[in-house]
Structure formats: structure tokens, C-alpha cells
Amino acid sequence: MAVTNQSDILLESGTNELEIVMFNVGTGTFGINVLKVREILQPVEITETPNRHKHLEGIVRLREEVIPVIDLAKVLGYPPADQPEYDKFIIAELNQMKVAFHVHSVSRIHRISWEQIEKPGDLSQGHDANTIGIVKMDQGMSLLLDYEKIVMDIAPSSEMQGIQRNDEHVKDRAHKTLMIIEDSPILRKLLENTLEDAGYTSSVLYQDGKEAWDYISSLTETDGSDNKRLPDLIITDLEMPRMDGHHLTIKIKEHEELKHLPVVIFSSLITEDLYHKGERVGANAQVSKPEIGKLVDEIDKLILK
Numbered sequence: 398m399a400v401t402n403q404s405d406i407l408l409e410s411g412t413n414e415l416e417i418v419m420f421n422v423g424t425g426t427f428g429i430n431v432l433k434v435r436e437i438l439q440p441v442e443i444t445e446t447p448n449r450h451k452h453l454e455g456i457v458r459l460r461e462e463v464i465p466v467i468d469l470a471k472v473l474g475y476p477p478a479d480q481p482e483y484d485k486f487i488i489a490e491l492n493q494m495k496v497a498f499h500v501h502s503v504s505r506i507h508r509i510s511w512e513q514i515e516k517p518g519d520l521s522q523g524h525d526a527n528t529i530g531i532v533k534m535d536q537g538m539s540l541l542l543d544y545e546k547i548v549m550d551i552a553p554s555s556e557m558q559g560i561q562r563n564d565e566h567v568k569d570r571a572h573k574t575l576m577i578i579e580d581s582p583i584l585r586k587l588l589e590n591t592l593e594d595a596g597y598t599s600s601v602l603y604q605d606g607k608e609a610w611d612y613i614s615s616l617t618e619t620d621g622s623d624n625k626r627l628p629d630l631i632i633t634d635l636e637m638p639r640m641d642g643h644h645l646t647i648k649i650k651e652h653e654e655l656k657h658l659p660v661v662i663f664s665s666l667i668t669e670d671l672y673h674k675g676e677r678v679g680a681n682a683q684v685s686k687p688e689i690g691k692l693v694d695e696i697d698k699l700i701l702k
Contacts, residue, residue: 423475606640
């Protein structure tokens with residue numbers, strides 16, 4: 398199953414919809430955003446690597462690329478497949494790297510709305526949270542996994558790196574307020590901390606676009622007596638339950654009292670092929686995770702005079 402020609406399946410920007418590849422591991426049904434998927438293959442021979450992480454099976458060579466293979470059954474606590482002849486490798490690209498997710502079967506592509514996806518509660522996730530959304534389907538439910546976290550747990554060097562704060566803009570940054578919208582608690586805190594290290598010490602955090610939109614749109618309806626003010630800039634992820642980053646951006650840019658707000662999309666989905674989607678909805682800048690240094694540069698350009 399090839400998903401390399403994405404022009405056939407790209408959705409119109411800002412519709413709050415996505416397409417997910419459905420797959421199974423053990424008794425569970427899961428989904429991955431089709432925009433992350435490059436191709437789906439029959440398993441190929443794996444070269445084992447010494448001292449590897451317990452969730453890593455080894456590496457494979459696909460054409461001229463060497464790609465690590467992550468065993469999702471081990472990540473999720475399931476036994477190996479009962480029928481390994483149906484196993485598949487989902488080749489995904491995120492945070493500027495390619496990985497192969499070893500799954501037990503792949504079914505089909507579904508088009509859904511982000512409104513069909515709910516944030517899982519702490520109790521339903523358990524201690525080792527790898528789920529970012531619960532998809533309510535006509536028949537049963539499926540889970541969206543936090544694939545960035547799964548990769549970061551195996552290769553911590555793939556996460557956002559700290560930056561130096563000893564530059565001329567640090568003092569000016571402290572007076573600006575940023576709104577950070579990121580559904581992954583780990584990445585949300587990491588982003589807050591790294592921006593604080595750069596001097597952006599005032600941030601408000603939200604876990605999905607709907608929550609953030611409800612807040613900022615409510616500020617345009619107040620008389621100002623509660624001393625609330627709009628942020629100086631908004632940083633948003635793309636993949637979020639209830640309302641994605643593209644849909645949030647287009648709502649901001651179509652609102653007469655909010656359209657002046659700079660919006661920066663910060664996502665692992667910012668690839669050359671998909672950059673135009675952010676342009677269509679009016680994003681002021683787009684930065685691919687984990688380029689936190691470039692993110693700070695773009696913020697500086699937009700709000701520091």
C-alpha cells in the first residue's frame with residue numbers, strides 16, 4: 398500500500414478534517430495521520446543493532462535510506478502477532494526523520510473530523526501515556542498515538558534542544574506574552590521551558606485548538622474590566638483533538654478583531670509538500686519540530702520591533 402502520492406488525498410486547508418490510516422496491534426485498533434505516512438510495506442529483513450532500546454527491533458535499508466524499526470507491540474505492551482504473515486511496516490516521517498512502525502495489520506484510510514476525536518483522561522491512559530486522542534467511529538473506537546513521544550522515548554536526541562539566552566533580545570522578550578497550543582503534555586512543557594530559556598517568560602498554555610479559540614474569542618466580547626488581554630503571538634501545533642491548527646488559524650485570520658495576531662505553526666508535519674496548506678490559511682510563519690532555535694527567530698521577527 399503506497400501513500401507516497403499525497404496530492405490525491407490532501408484535504409482542503411482549514412476544514413478541520415484529517416485522513417487516518419487504520420491499523421491493528423494485538424487487540425487494539427489505532428490510527429495515524431496519513432500526512433505522516435510515506436508508504437506501507439511488507440516486512441523486510443531487519444539488521445539488529447547492539448545495545449539497542451527495548452522497543453527498537455533494529456534497522457532496515459529501503460532504497461538508499463537506513464531506517465530504524467520500532468515494534469509498536471512492545472511499546473504498547475502487546476504480545477507478538479498471532480498471524481505474522483499479515484504484519485506491515487508503516488514508514489512514517491516526523492520531526493524530520495523517518496521511522497518504520499511494525500504493526501500487525503493495516504485496514505484502510507478513514508476521513509474524519511477532529512471533532513470526532515476526544516482527549517483521553519488521565520485514568521484511561523495509565524502511567525505510560527502514549528495516546529493523544531480517542532476516535533469515535535460508527536463501529537467502536539480507535540486510538541491516535543503520540544508518535545513523537547514514542548520516538549523521543551527511544552531517541553531523546555530527537556527532541557527540541559535548549560538554546561542560548563545571552564543575546565540582545567532577551568530583555569525585550571520578557572515583556573511579550575505567547576499562547577502555546579500543543580496537545581502533548583510533554584511537548585507542551587518542553588516548549589514552554591525552552592522558550593523561557595530564550596527569554597519568553599510569559600506564556601499561556603492550551604491543549605487543543607477549540608479550547609484556545611474559546612478563550613481568545615471570548616476576550617473580544619469583554620469590556621476590558623477583567624484586565625485580560627490578547628497574547629502577542631500564537632504558537633500552534635497542527636494535530637489536536639476537536640480543532641486542528643489549520644482550522645484555528647483560519648478562524649483567527651477571518652475574525653475582524655483577531656486577524657492582526659501573528660500565528661506560527663510549529664509541527665512535525667511541516668514538510669516541503671505541505672507548507673502551502675499553512676500559507677492558504679494565513680499562518681505568519683511555519684517551523685518544523687524540533688527546530689526551536691528557528692522558532693525563536695521567527696517569533697522575534699514578528700513581535701520584536
